[in-house]
Amino acid sequence: MNSNIKQIVIDTLSQISDPEIPVVNIIEMGMIRDVLLEDGSIQVILTPTYSGCPAMRQIEDDIVLALEKKGFNDVAVKTVLSPAWTTDWLSEETKVKLKNYGIAPPLKSNPDDIFNIISMNQQINCPFCNSEKTELKSFFGSTACKSLYYCNNCRQPFEHFKCH
Amino acid sequence: MSDIIRNEQDDVFELCLRLGDDCLILGQRLSEWCGHAPILEEDIAMTNIALDLLGQAISLYKYACELEGKGRTEDDLAYFRSSLEFRNSKLVEQPNGDFAVTMLRQFIFDSYSLFLYDELKNSTDETISAIAVKSLKEIKYHLRHSSEWVIRLGDGNEESHNRMNKAIQQLWRFSGELFEIDDLSQRLFEKKYMPDLMPIHQKWKVYVKDIFNKATLKFPSDDVFMQTGGRKGNHTEHLDYILAVMQILPRSFPQAKW
Ligand SMILES: [Zn+2]
Numbered sequence: 001m002n003s004n005i006k007q008i009v010i011d012t013l014s015q016i017s018d019p020e021i022p023v024v025n026i027i028e029m030g031m032i033r034d035v036l037l038e039d040g041s042i043q044v045i046l047t048p049t050y051s052g053c054p055a056m057r058q059i060e061d062d063i064v065l066a067l068e069k070k071g072f073n074d075v076a077v078k079t080v081l082s083p084a085w086t087t088d089w090l091s092e093e094t095k096v097k098l099k100n101y102g103i104a105p106p107l108k109s110n111p112d113d114i115f116n117i118i119s120m121n122q123q124i125n126c127p128f129c130n131s132e133k134t135e136l137k138s139f140f141g142s143t144a145c146k147s148l149y150y151c152n153n154c155r156q157p158f159e160h161f162k163c164h
Numbered sequence: 165m166s167d168i169i170r171n172e173q174d175d176v177f178e179l180c181l182r183l184g185d186d187c188l189i190l191g192q193r194l195s196e197w198c199g200h201a202p203i204l205e206e207d208i209a210m211t212n213i214a215l216d217l218l219g220q221a222i223s224l225y226k227y228a229c230e231l232e233g234k235g236r237t238e239d240d241l242a243y244f245r246s247s248l249e250f251r252n253s254k255l256v257e258q259p260n261g262d263f264a265v266t267m268l269r270q271f272i273f274d275s276y277s278l279f280l281y282d283e284l285k286n287s288t289d290e291t292i293s294a295i296a297v298k299s300l301k302e303i304k305y306h307l308r309h310s311s312e313w314v315i316r317l318g319d320g321n322e323e324s325h326n327r328m329n330k331a332i333q334q335l336w337r338f339s340g341e342l343f344e345i346d347d348l349s350q351r352l353f354e355k356k357y358m359p360d361l362m363p364i365h366q367k368w369k370v371y372v373k374d375i376f377n378k379a380t381l382k383f384p385s386d387d388v389f390m391q392t393g394g395r396k397g398n399h400t401e402h403l404d405y406i407l408a409v410m411q412i413l414p415r416s417f418p419q420a421k422w
Contacts, residue, residue, distance in 0.1 A: 050216060050302060051216055051219025051220045051222070051223055051298055051299060051302060052215035052216045052217070052218045052219025052220070052222075053219065080294075081223065081291075081294040081295060081297075081298050082290070082293075082294035082297065083297075084294070084297045084298040084301065085298075137205060138205035138206075138208065138209055139209065139305050139309055140205070140208050140212040140213070140305075140309070141208065142208070144212055144215060144216065148208075162305070164301055
């Protein structure tokens with residue numbers, strides 16, 4: 001019974017897209033860490049991508065609303081910081097979705113890398129033409145999770161989902 | 165709850181304010197550049213960094229409120245305290261000045277944060293540790309950005325080099341406070357809530373010297389007189405102006421929602 005309900009909850013949550021990257025949902029983003037069921041109440045454990053992600057409150061509201069529509073009225077969303085969100089939680093399938101949407105997907109993160117401040121340049125290929133002839137324009141893009149690149153081959157700007 | 169535990173909680177509460185107030189005030193300062201930066205990419209970069217800092221402040225304030233247990237919220241801490249109650253360092257409240265001043269202030273703070281938070285990861289307080297791990301990923305990007313600007317401006321043309329030197333003259337005196345050890349930080353260190361600031365200061369100096377070298381800037385001598393007082397609520401006049409701008413709306417309309 002409980003596993004049925006849990007599946008319904010997860011299916012419902014996978015209908016909620018990231019407000020800033022509509023092509024992926026919050027499960028694919030790795031933001032849902034757990035779903036706890038107890039005496040008819042549901043607790044959704046959520047983790048933020050970036051500390052200041054302005055979409056968090058929107059996502060919390062979306063979760064409560066979506067579950068209400070499925071008849072779950074006793075829903076709480078709990079935010080946890082640990083373990084810290086990482087782009088390594090994005091599946092290969094999700095990374096393909098990002099690329100098809102025009103966002104260069106994140107490479108594998110390297111947690112030991114924190115003191116390699118200046119030399120952390122990575123080869124990011126263009127999501128449109130796959131060229132390696134790209135250059136970083138800014139570490140900071142339209143949202144906290146993306147940086148800005150330019151492709152010197154197809155001459156288009158594109159965003160890269162920062163590895164985090 | 166025993167008095168001993170109570171006192172330790174008070175100390176961790178104070179630590180959250182010191183860390184959180186630094187983030188909030190610097191974030192507020194950076195956001196003043198919104199719409200005014202020299203190029204669009206920098207406008208976006210500085211507001212992105214401001215947002216990260218605001219997020220870090222919120223996490224720290226939320227935990228502070230939980231420890232305090234008086235029902236205050238993160239908004240109460242941000243909007244309904246006077247400058248005497250703020251525990252940020254004087255560095256972060258200094259005016260933006262020109263782009264060199266803003267970037268040097270950011271560089272001094274980011275490099276301090278990186279080495280501090282890398283140690284706060286090991287705090288015996290689980291929440292502080294979790295916040296540190298999360299923040300560190302963001303600080304790394306901030307430091308890369310400010311380090312590259314210090315190099316580019318210092319090793320740029322005569323004008324940018326001179327401006328960077330002026331910025332050092334203006335801001336260096338505020339760098340010492342970040343590493344100052346007082347009774348509170350000593351107690352927090354003994355209980356392993358926070359690291360010893362002395363070795364962090366040394367690591368920081370090595371890093372800053374290296375970047376200044378690359379930037380052809382001279383690392384100031386050790387005899388610069390260092391400002392102090394921010395951690396005890398004695399601020400420069402600038403903080404009151406920041407708070408006036410930041411707090412006017414919620415103080416005028418305490419019930420306002422957005
Ligand atoms: Zn291309």
